[in-house]
Amino acid sequence: MAKPLIRKHQSTINYLRKYWSLYLMLILPLAYFVVFRYIPMTYIQIAFKKYSIVQSVWEMPWADNHGFEYFIKAFSNRDFLYALRNTIMLNLLDLLVGFPAPIILALLLNELPYKRFKRFTQSVAYMPHFLSWIIISGIALQLFAPSTGLVNIVLNRLGFESIPFLNDPKHWVFTYVFLGIWKNMGWNTIIYLAALTNINPELYEAASIDGAGRFQKIRYITLPGLRSTIITLLILNLGHILSSEFDRPYSLSNALVHNVSNVIATFVYTYGIRGLQFSLTTAVGLFQSVVGVIFLLAANALAKKFGERGIW
Amino acid sequence: MVKSKSGRTGDLIIAFICFLLILACLLPMLNILARSLSSSEALIRNEVLLWPKGWNLTAYKLVLSDSKYTWSLAWTAILTVICTFVSMTMTIMCAYPLTYSKLKGRRFFNTLILFTMYFNAGTIPHYLLYKDLGLLNHPLVLIIPNSLSVFNMIIMRSFFYGIPESLRESAEIDGAGPVRILFSIYLPLSKPVLATLSLFYAVGRWNGFSDALMFMNDRKYHPIQLLLYNILKSVTSIEVATQEGFASAPGLSDTLQAATVMFATVPILLVYPWLQKYFISGATLGAVRE
Numbered sequence: 001m002a003k004p005l006i007r008k009h010q011s012t013i014n015y016l017r018k019y020w021s022l023y024l025m026l027i028l029p030l031a032y033f034v035v036f037r038y039i040p041m042t043y044i045q046i047a048f049k050k051y052s053i054v055q056s057v058w059e060m061p062w063a064d065n066h067g068f069e070y071f072i073k074a075f076s077n078r079d080f081l082y083a084l085r086n087t088i089m090l091n092l093l094d095l096l097v098g099f100p101a102p103i104i105l106a107l108l109l110n111e112l113p114y115k116r117f118k119r120f121t122q123s124v125a126y127m128p129h130f131l132s133w134i135i136i137s138g139i140a141l142q143l144f145a146p147s148t149g150l151v152n153i154v155l156n157r158l159g160f161e162s163i164p165f166l167n168d169p170k171h172w173v174f175t176y177v178f179l180g181i182w183k184n185m186g187w188n189t190i191i192y193l194a195a196l197t198n199i200n201p202e203l204y205e206a207a208s209i210d211g212a213g214r215f216q217k218i219r220y221i222t223l224p225g226l227r228s229t230i231i232t233l234l235i236l237n238l239g240h241i242l243s244s245e246f247d248r249p250y251s252l253s254n255a256l257v258h259n260v261s262n263v264i265a266t267f268v269y270t271y272g273i274r275g276l277q278f279s280l281t282t283a284v285g286l287f288q289s290v291v292g293v294i295f296l297l298a299a300n301a302l303a304k305k306f307g308e309r310g311i312w
Numbered sequence: 313m314v315k316s317k318s319g320r321t322g323d324l325i326i327a328f329i330c331f332l333l334i335l336a337c338l339l340p341m342l343n344i345l346a347r348s349l350s351s352s353e354a355l356i357r358n359e360v361l362l363w364p365k366g367w368n369l370t371a372y373k374l375v376l377s378d379s380k381y382t383w384s385l386a387w388t389a390i391l392t393v394i395c396t397f398v399s400m401t402m403t404i405m406c407a408y409p410l411t412y413s414k415l416k417g418r419r420f421f422n423t424l425i426l427f428t429m430y431f432n433a434g435t436i437p438h439y440l441l442y443k444d445l446g447l448l449n450h451p452l453v454l455i456i457p458n459s460l461s462v463f464n465m466i467i468m469r470s471f472f473y474g475i476p477e478s479l480r481e482s483a484e485i486d487g488a489g490p491v492r493i494l495f496s497i498y499l500p501l502s503k504p505v506l507a508t509l510s511l512f513y514a515v516g517r518w519n520g521f522s523d524a525l526m527f528m529n530d531r532k533y534h535p536i537q538l539l540l541y542n543i544l545k546s547v548t549s550i551e552v553a554t555q556e557g558f559a560s561a562p563g564l565s566d567t568l569q570a571a572t573v574m575f576a577t578v579p580i581l582l583v584y585p586w587l588q589k590y591f592i593s594g595a596t597l598g599a600v601r602e
Binding site: 015018021022023025026028029030032033036037038039041042043044046057105108109111112113114118120121123124125126127128130131132134135137138139141142143147148153154182186214246247250251265268269272273278281282284285288293296 | 577
């Protein structure tokens, strides 16, 4: 009875002697996740409590309406409802227009026979991804300025009226989506181009011998080869339908378009950090996170139903 | 393979579309560059399209003579270097142990880490935590809270997985410990991914401003992007422009704006071509995550 125990003990000591440095290495990263990712989760209870600056989160009194006071307040707040609408609207438009764009570009690049030109196109198209939204908004402000911007100068010279790209809600939404495509279309092709390298080239040759044209090859070889990548990314994007970027709407917005540019992230910033309504904005954040997870799970289940691998 | 005539026409059409795309990416930058180098009179007369008119460097001189700018550029550069170093160290320390299949508790650690990718506490809980920790308005708030990205860690880990285990085993037989193996085998073989992730972290810090906007009230520690944002927003109101310290000669604010945009962009454009050959492989690795 005693012998195996000792041996087990011995092997644990050996194991630790060999691998203790790995655990030592992990201490800092794990501490990071606990402190900066998990401890903030304990602050979520503020959503259900009356915030008080002198008490710790555990001591604050519960909010009215069984703790749901601030959720009710959020949903009767006009700004929040606008923010919710705008978040969904902008994300859906991004999905509708922005999602197919890199797929189309990847197909084009894949068809491009001039190798050096292809590489050059890629280099240039990836570049905007590395510019911050502030820089892009700076460029856009100058480029789209009503009377002094390049685009409107050209439009005027061609005899058209100036377009208020960033100063009118309808046009702003268009510009917002367009700039998103401008920034990320090239970069997002990388993942599709990687998937395309996995397609067996013999398939194309066989198809050519059978007399298939360019579109037939795209339809029957290239697109099926991209299918699972497309679906995985679609799931992730659907899961993010309620998550909102901050940098992009915040740097592009102005007083004239506040109706459409105010999203959940900017709402939380103005009401929470600027307005100090911590309980309300924590409730909004929690709502956003929970709905996000639900959407992700649902989209994943849907993908599995269609026979795809999903993300888990 | 011999191409049919229609096939070649198709190729040319595709090449032309790609050419338009290149223009769409480059022309805006060219326009800003031209504006930053033009005289303010030429700007007011709407003469500047892609080539500078009334060539002068006034805007650049103004920026460089303003200590607020030069300090902000220097501070952002320092911050970027520190953040990249800290983040890379953290990422390696997190990814490397997790590649040991024998490591006890590996599944638990993985789950603990991956869960944070899908569920986030939200901005305000983070804000209140920083407040409790005394990080608010402290320069460290721009370094520590986002020093480890799960996404980048996964890229690093996938790359480590790609290194043959036999290399590690033979080193273990020779008596090398995990740390020694990391430094003498794994890191030297991982240069492409190290370059890629460094670029990601560096660009993220150089471009980031929302953390400074939310958690840092001290203007001294504002990174260049936030300064740029304040300037962009100030153009509409002369008052703020003068507050930011600029003489408000008409049209000058436009060249100035363009010049500041160039200052914030040029460092990225400078490193971009050098690292390009690396990051494509790195980004692809991230795409094919398990």
